[in-house]
Amino acid sequence: MEATGRPWPNGETPLIGREHTTLGIIRRPPTVAKGAVVDVVSTLGDWYADSGPLYQRLAGAVRRAVADGRLQPGTLLPAERRLAERLSIGRSTVIRAYDLLRDEAVLESRRGSGTWVAGAEPGDGGVRHDGLQRVAPSIGDDVVDLATASLPAPAELAAALRALGDGPLGDALLRPGYSHAGVAELREAIAAQFTADGLPTVPREILITTGAQQAMDLIVRHFTSRGDAVVMEDPSSAGALDLLSEAGCVVHTAPSVASGGAEPITEVLRRRAPQLVYLQVPLGPEGTMARGGDVVTLARRLPEEAIVVEDASLRDLAFDRDPPPYLAARAPADRVLTVGSMSKVYWGGLRVGWIRGAEKIIERLARTKARADLGTPVLSQHVSAWMLRRRDGVLAARLDQIRTSRDALAAALTELLPDFAWTPPDGGLTIWALMPHGTSEPFAELAHAHGVLVATGESLSPSGRNSDRLRLSYAPPPEVIREGVIRLARAWADFDRRTRTAAMKGPAP
């Protein structure tokens, strides 16, 4: 379909109707991939409505879902206790249903690997937190994406390409093209930016990475081992959560610095003595900005033995007031690694991020980076350097654009989903919203069926504590946002009706 609504101020057109991959790995097929952890509850449909003993109704619904391909071989099912909770039935009912299906060879189980649909082993070694895939599972041809918090490229980018093709890149083209730590111009531009923002930095303290995601990957890869303790905020970054889960780290959580202040997380740091601490400061998924006093207090109390990651990717998107000082500006020089990215203000497609840290740590990470890919593509680095030299202009235009979109999402939520609770954000690209009731994963599945993607609290929460929240992006243009909220409101009416009906039919046997 063709996109509707007025275009972006600089001539861009909205995203509706364009086929594009997003923060999901690749376009998810209509069925569920082998090895994926799926929301079986929504897959089962109206299983309760059948007749017969409850365990047979449940077994029948799973059997049908397997038979018609909604549940694929290798798909992991929830543990008995969890499914029972989700369905508001007794655990013994689930156990009997699973037993029956194992006898029929519809399901298979193995200690430590859980229960899965027979016919294939669960892929990828079993259950993992895979927030990357959950944040934005797929994009259809007519789906509004309120999950991916990424802007299109600014108009300057095409200009940068033309300009680079004509000259400034010429010298680089004569070199072999390998730059493990990053091209000099970009390291200089980023060091200058940190210095201007109150954190004196030289280029040798900067490692260029393929986005903030690779920055975190290199850090996890270099500094953690299986079983290491890690402390992160809850909610946090889906990408970081994925990496730490994959690496086998034991994740301990604390309320975010922005919402909880310095005390609660300081207490967790003291008790857990982590190898790694990952903080999204000053802005995290909740969209609220940490206070300067809390950052300063926390900087003083950081554990001496830990590597502390300060993910400041969203810092430049503070709307209304200046952000607090960098954590690294107030902590001992070799304790904090500061991560940044071109993705939020500039463009995700550049895939350029960086790590700032003590020179000796940057050298070690540069070696890990060389092993990973020999360096980030240099074209993207030169375009990034070109854009950073025009930072003030780009940033001012971006913030105007984002404020307009934030207002559009806020207005649509107030009008169309008045029961959702949310705090106006201090910056960033998302609103963190509390559902009136229910959990976000089944609601997000239903919303997807209604043509709108949202990120779930569960995909951003190491603890599952935020399963009653949604993260809504206002990166799309205002008209697309409004269409998305209209669909979300329809989905909510549907969800609300279904859950009330299920509640009336009554709980477990």
Place this chain on the structure above:
Amino acid sequence: MEATGRPWPNGETPLIGREHTTLGIIRRPPTVAKGAVVDVVSTLGDWYADSGPLYQRLAGAVRRAVADGRLQPGTLLPAERRLAERLSIGRSTVIRAYDLLRDEAVLESRRGSGTWVAGAEPGDGGVRHDGLQRVAPSIGDDVVDLATASLPAPAELAAALRALGDGPLGDALLRPGYSHAGVAELREAIAAQFTADGLPTVPREILITTGAQQAMDLIVRHFTSRGDAVVMEDPSSAGALDLLSEAGCVVHTAPSVASGGAEPITEVLRRRAPQLVYLQVPLGPEGTMARGGDVVTLARRLPEEAIVVEDASLRDLAFDRDPPPYLAARAPADRVLTVGSMSKVYWGGLRVGWIRGAEKIIERLARTKARADLGTPVLSQHVSAWMLRRRDGVLAARLDQIRTSRDALAAALTELLPDFAWTPPDGGLTIWALMPHGTSEPFAELAHAHGVLVATGESLSPSGRNSDRLRLSYAPPPEVIREGVIRLARAWADFDRRTRTAAMKGPAP
């Protein structure tokens, strides 16, 4: 200094005198980095010339090297046996020297970690094969690089940027920019290239990576665990060797398919039952092309349980005859992963590579890729797609250019280093040369001091079996190559004299 000599045909200027980073991690400082495995022998200088008991002379030389910073705290020393062999002295002499230095706290030892210069722990967890750093340790302002086998960008690249800035990229700029498996246009272009080359392929069988190095990293990360058996050719890729060493795999070697045919490696595969097999076909570091019959035989005998990586990065650089069929074209569809790259024919700075494999494996690797960096920068991908659509023209010009450079290196070697033995290559960018005597690592250090970088056989050999070989790149322009060989000949005269002198002074006590 200014570059001399005539420029490349398309207006490029030679590399002499330009400061640029290469396949070394970052510019290596004049001293040796903490944790590095260094060639202590060359660091010691003329230690034998001192007076006193031999172990005291040796200890004195190490003490001086530590005192004046040539050996930094944390630097790992060779094991006693190995140093004894290298110095042609008795092992007991080295043991006594090390003991003395430990008593003086100049050195420290720990079981399993070896012996290192006191004052810091060995970096990065101890001894590792770090061929990436050894292949091209650093580039000074007036060093000829015969180690890095990478061409400058073709003239088309700047044109691609201008063209993309003006149009074809426009649509992509409106998207968030994430493409975990790769942008559609590029996956299509690569699938079409494989199909045209006799290996029918669809885009879903292609995963775009940040160069062949990341392709191998994702494969190692996804498919191997510590202690897994791996089979690779000897010599092989420094980058792959690094990754396998880092991952804790047990590497078994076989003569390359190109030089040894199918039988020896088949025998090793049968005996070792590896989890992973890494083959550089049809062209490896030796520069000779595998025969079609051997590829077909090997394809039939690949182990059923193993993931087989066919690294075909150099395939397009076959000079004189058509390469043999792809291994994947003759093996069962889900057994072989074929790796390719833009770096050799086009430009290393693009950092674009790919993995071709069964769709279900590509899906799993795409997930690993998403975790690693959310996708390769899309600008580089669009430039790559643009260039691949002009493949025939670019390739023809490249092969002409490379043949000229190969002839220049061959002529210079014949004239200036007649005692070096080598086989004219069938393709690729390097000549694999046998030294008349001595080992390549100390010679390479000396050559560096004479202003020329070469890759050592040891950096490319899992077994150390090729320590009497050098790999010489003819990627630079002809004049630079000649200057490099002149310097190499001077270094050889020096090396030859030194080793003869040492031999005359006589061996162990």
